[in-house]
Amino acid sequence: MSPRPLDHLVLGTTDLDQLAGEFEALGWRVGARNRHPWGTENRLIQFADETFLELISVGEGAQVPPHQPGFFSFGAFVAEAIARQPGLSMMVLKSENAKADAMRFASEGVGSFAPFDFRRKGVKADGTEVEVAFTLAFAHARDLAECGFFVCQQHFPENFWSPALQQHPNGASGISRVTLVAENPSDHHIFLSAFADCREMRASSSGIALDCGRTRVEIVTPDTFRFLYGVEARTSPPHFAGFGLRVTEPAAVARQAVRMGLGMVAAGDAFTIEPRPGFATAIRLERLVA
Numbered sequence: 578m579s580p581r582p583l584d585h586l587v588l589g590t591t592d593l594d595q596l597a598g599e600f601e602a603l604g605w606r607v608g609a610r611n612r613h614p615w616g617t618e619n620r621l622i623q624f625a626d627e628t629f630l631e632l633i634s635v636g637e638g639a640q641v642p643p644h645q646p647g648f649f650s651f652g653a654f655v656a657e658a659i660a661r662q663p664g665l666s667m668m669v670l671k672s673e674n675a676k677a678d679a680m681r682f683a684s685e686g687v688g689s690f691a692p693f694d695f696r697r698k699g700v701k702a703d704g705t706e707v708e709v710a711f712t713l714a715f716a717h718a719r720d721l722a723e724c725g726f727f728v729c730q731q732h733f734p735e736n737f738w739s740p741a742l743q744q745h746p747n748g749a750s751g752i753s754r755v756t757l758v759a760e761n762p763s764d765h766h767i768f769l770s771a772f773a774d775c776r777e778m779r780a781s782s783s784g785i786a787l788d789c790g791r792t793r794v795e796i797v798t799p800d801t802f803r804f805l806y807g808v809e810a811r812t813s814p815p816h817f818a819g820f821g822l823r824v825t826e827p828a829a830v831a832r833q834a835v836r837m838g839l840g841m842v843a844a845g846d847a848f849t850i851e852p853r854p855g856f857a858t859a860i861r862l863e864r865l866v867a
Contacts, residue, residue: 582790604747748825
């Protein structure tokens with residue numbers, strides 16, 4: 578069975594509009610601000626392959642519910658991750674039946690949380706207000722405590738996806754890779770295979786990997802991460818250290834990043850926007866391949 582496709586990545590920040598502005602200046606189209614019922618706020622970057630980036634912050638006056646036995650608080654995890662180190666903290670796969678997935682996670686020992694339903698208002702590219710609704714099922718591994726994992730079932734996808742917002746000036750088409758760093762990647766293969774609902778993955782001395790749709794999900798050693806991204810990653814605990822985005826001309830986006838004062842390094846045939854204090858995750862710019 579093929580792994581589940583990637584749905585989106587959750588990127589935390591203390592300043593939502595600043596991070597959105599940086600992505601916009603680099604050639605991505607960013608959606609309007611939305612607010613969750615518990616007070617976190619997001620802006621989305623959608624792609625034509627129906628993946629997206631969720632830029633997220635804790636809104637003013639947020640009443641974020643705490644974690645409780647049997648209840649995974651998305652808002653609490655996001656707030657804790659931002660306080661610890663802004664950047665990529667959660668990876669989300671697609672689901673056709675999140676309630677069934679919650680039961681599967683429990684039976685496989687990778688999650689004992691009730692499924693979570695919520696709705697919010699959204700704004701389409703033409704300014705029209707619509708309602709979107711989701712059911713989430715969370716998974717968890719104690720030895721991956723800084724990493725969040727859940728699957729997402731969309732109930733009104735026709736209200737969520739916007740072709741106009743999927744057209745980016747830099748030609749971006751999707752998320753090419755998601756990279757976790759761990760000293761011993763193979764220690765986490767059981768959890769990753771259970772979460773992705775796939776019992777087969779590629780393994781090497783560099784780490785483990787599988788393809789979730791068009792996105793490579795990998796857990797690699799710090800040395801391998803340095804080779805792929807051209808920057809260092811802390812060695813422990815295991816964490817999301819980087820992700821890749823497909824664009825038409827990576828070098829052009831890299832030049833714009835330098836003009837903006839962002840750190841940039843060449844990494845093989847790609848370029849990496851270096852981690853920084855306000856966003857501790859490396860972003861690898863990869864060439865779009867038809």
